[in-house]
Amino acid sequence: MDTRELLSHLAKLENGLDDFSFTELSTAEASALKRTFASFKHGLEEKVFGASISVPSSDVKSKQYHVDSKVQGTFQESTLIANVSHEIRTPLNGVLGFIDLLKDTSLSSKQSELVTALDKASNNLMDIINELLEYSKLAAGHEKFEKVPFNLANMIGEVAFLCKTLITSKDVLFKVHIDKSIPEKIIGDPSKLSQILLNLLGNAVKFVDNGAITLQVNLKSNKKNRVHLEFLVSDTGIGIANDKLKHIFDSYAQAESDTHLKYGGSGLGLSIVKEIVDNLKGCIAVNSTLGKGTTFKVILPFQKVDLLTDDFLPKVKENDTSREIDLTGKRVLVFEDNIMNQKLMENRLKTWGCDTFITDNGIYGLKLLENHQFDIVLMDLRMPKMNGYEITERIRQSKDSTISKIPIIALSADFSATDKKECKTIGITDFILKPYNAEELKGVIYDHISKSSAHISNSGTTSTKNDKALVNIEAIYAECMGQSELLDELVRLFKQNIFEFIGKVKMHLQSSNFQGIGFAAHKIKSSLKMLEATSLLSICEKISEVCKTGNDKNYLNFLYHQFLDEYPNVEHQIDEQIERLSPNNP
Amino acid sequence: MEPRKILLAEDDEMLASLLKYRLEKEGYAVTVRSDGKAVKQDISAQLPDAIISDIMMPYFSGIELVDYLRNNLKSDIPIILISAASNEENVISAFKLGANDFIAKPVSPSELLIRVSKEIERFYRT
Structure with missing residues (x-):
């Protein structure tokens, strides 16, 4: 893997920082920013150069080994990159944090221009590091692939929603078409599928200024227990020249060397897609005409859901759509670490008029619960640091009965039978399988809020809370x-x-x-x-x-x-x- | 006897109207100003008999006002400060600069009236 890109971004970032410090600003934040950056740079150089210096010496000893097994080599390389990228992220997060702080100080227009540039460069660097990390994880085989039942139409709907938020130009039309003969539920890895589609659609959005982007899903084959689905992502963008097409899935190969200048990106996106598709035992192809547009075709196998596995699916509440569901003013606390999901959830709950607070931090969320009244908790079970199970346990152990009795709805992309059992034991009220349908989520939230408020008003504990004098004139x-x-x-x-x-x-x-x-x-x-x-x-x-x-x-x-x-x-x-x-x- | 003129510098209209009402009821002639600039203009043109000012005023703080009154205008008229935060540093610097008294928010109008009349009496008796 080439570290030149990384280093050139680092240099750019440092230039920006120097320009910035030359202007008269001398706040504590500025010097803290410089210090953080210095330690970040030091750490980065240590990792990158330290690694490259140590490689020849270890090469001498293990040259045979390297020649023997090319696969093993890639594996080691990928692991190294994965570790390095991971460690770079921490100080870079610090840099980004201080830039945020800096933005809040009073800055002259020149200074804020520089801070914006600094911010942009740092965020670019973060994107590259994240992609690098992901690519190396895939290449090293660290990434886990799931096999869970999911609702394809819901997932596509979610992807389409996110794609629409990416399209800022009014001149771009976005269309989705799903073959009706595709079974409603299939088994596979929904998060990886959405990653593939978002990547391809994201590229399309980047390269189309006006025209159309289409996502089409076809049933390619339907056998006894498996289906092959074909996903077509087409755009009417700038297109790719024939001689560049064959390299398009290579890591670090963007069609034109100047593509990066105009459109940005690390050039890892498509190689990540290719890695995922390979891992899922599918295939990917591209067809493009310069000036006309590009179509990516991905074919992936999925298992069909039979009756037995269907039983493992959490029961979807059948919601009478005619039922009036009003969630206006309901307070919802969401534990969720995935930014994309945070955005989706926030958007949804807001359209329903809920007051929403989203956090990925267990301790912080628990503190919020102590100090504020919430109607319901939505909990992503897989989170870094404190996971959803631990947070739930803490909530249930609370001495305050309004906290310990709050309904908790678990959200997860995969529920095994054991998960369900564990959920029940620790006191999770209900669960929803991701990706979920909006109406289903709404129905579940509504049911539990009305249940718990009925319960509370029977016991008569909250009535005092509401009748309390809020003011005295x-x-x-x-x-x-x-x-x-x-x-x-x-x-x-x-x-x-x-x-x-x-x-x-x-x-x-x-x-x-x-x-x-x-x-x-x-x-x-x-x-x-x-x-x-x-x-x-x-x-x-x-x-x-x-x-x-x-x-x-x-x-x-x-x-x-x-x-x-x-x-x-x-x-x-x-x-x-x-x-x-x-x-x-x- | 002509009523004593008080300049009330307070940008919270609600508090200002309550205090104005109570001061007028007590027999003072009250002018309310809601920003520091206006206060500065006013006192530069003509000094009132006493000033009551919030510390946190837009454009020209109560502390600056004390400094300006004592050191630029060389006036000794009573000035009483009001502040929500009983920020000790603020209070100390206000006293150092020559503020006569200080009252913390929420202001009790009755307490303020007593403090005002005390300062006015002490200053104008001699």
């Missing part, structure tokens, strides 16, 4: 010395302050101006204190705290929405109390 009324007109005026101003606050936070969230948010939250506090609006006050105090100590935008967003949710309740109580205090109503 008696003290301020006393200060008004009986002047109810003044009280009305003050309350009007209070509401106005709240609206201004909401507007400011919304605006500053968009521009990630945490200082602005912190200032707004600080300002509103005195009004909240005057009206003893304790719930809103505690949200604002958290907002101030977050703005002071960090830049956790997700959490801020969450708090902001919590404020939005809570305010109508407070306003309602204010109006009630005014009604009660008014002289006409003794």
Whole structure:
């Protein structure tokens, strides 16, 4: 594997950083950024050069070995790259983090231009490293391939949804067609299939400025227990010249050496696709005419789902589509580490009007549960650090019964019978197989929320929580010395302050101006204190705290929405109390 | 006797109107200003008898105001600061620069009235 690309990006990044430091900025962040970068570069060089220096010496000893087994050589090389890439990611994450921090400081337009360039270069580098890591894992055979039953149409729908979010130009038409004779459920590796398709579609999106992109799925053969499916990804893009086509699946071969300049990318995408297709025992072909477009054809084998295996599928709730399902205002906590899935989930829950908070961090999520009320938890079982089972156990062990009794829906791409058993033992309420259909997810969430709220209202524990006084205007009324007109005026101003606050936070969230948010939250506090609006006050105090100590935008967003949710309740109580205090109503 | 003139610098309209009402009820003539620039212009043109100012004011903070009043305008009129954060550093620097008193938010209007009348009496009695 060629490390030149990596090093040239590193040089670019360093140049950007030097340019940046030459401008007058001398904040702590800038020097921290430089330090992190230096350690990152040092680590990188140690890995890359250290490795290449040590290779000849080990070569002398094991030359025979290398010549003997070319496969073994590739294996070692891939393992080395996998390890190196992995270690590069950690400090690079640090660099990216500091760049984020830097973006939040007040920068001149020149500086922010440089920071943006730095950000872009670092992100490119991250993409390359991720692809490198993935490719080497595949080549070394580290990647695991699953065999699970899944719903093809749902998965294609998900891929299509993501593809549409990638298409920014209005002049690009995206079409999907699935052969109706394909069985609804098949057994294979849905995540690898979506990776193949997203990669091919992603390329198509990159190379088509106006025209059409089509994804077509055909049933190629249908035998007793297996099917062959043909996936066609066609575009009306720039096309690829004939003599370049044969090298297209080689690692690090983009059609033109200048393709990279115009379209970016590491050139690993298609070789990754090829590796996956090979591993799945399928085949891939490409057909292209310059100026007309390109079609990629992938044929993959899948097993058919027979009755026996079908039994292992988690039961899909049959949802009457005519049933009115309203999830507006429901608070959903999602544990999910895959960014793509996070995006999908967020989008979905938002369209249903849910307040959503998504995290991949178990500890953090548990803390959120302690401090905020949620209606339901969606849990990806496979996560780094603390996995879904552990998090569930912790939730169930909580002393607070509103936490320990919350419904938890597990999401996973694969459920074996043992998984199901384990889920039940540790207290997972229900599970959904990924990729899931939106209606199915909605139905399951709804069922469990209504079940648990029915249960709670029977036991009567939450009613006190809801009826609690959120605000108390008696003290301020006393200060008004009986002047109810003044009280009305003050309350009007209070509401106005709240609206201004909401507007400011919304605006500053968009521009990630945490200082602005912190200032707004600080300002509103005195009004909240005057009206003893304790719930809103505690949200604002958290907002101030977050703005002071960090830049956790997700959490801020969450708090902001919590404020939005809570305010109508407070306003309602204010109006009630005014009604009660008014002289006409003794 | 003409009523004492008080400049109230507070950008929170709600608090400002409550305090204005209570101060006027007490017999003061109150002018409210909601940003630091306006306060600076006002006092440069004509000094009030006393100033009540929030520390966190847009454009020109209460601390800057104390500094400007004492060191540029060389005036000794009473100035009382209000701040939500009882940020000790702020309070200390305000006193060092010559603020007469300090009151933390949430402001109790009755307490503020007592502090204001105390400062005014002490300053104008002599």
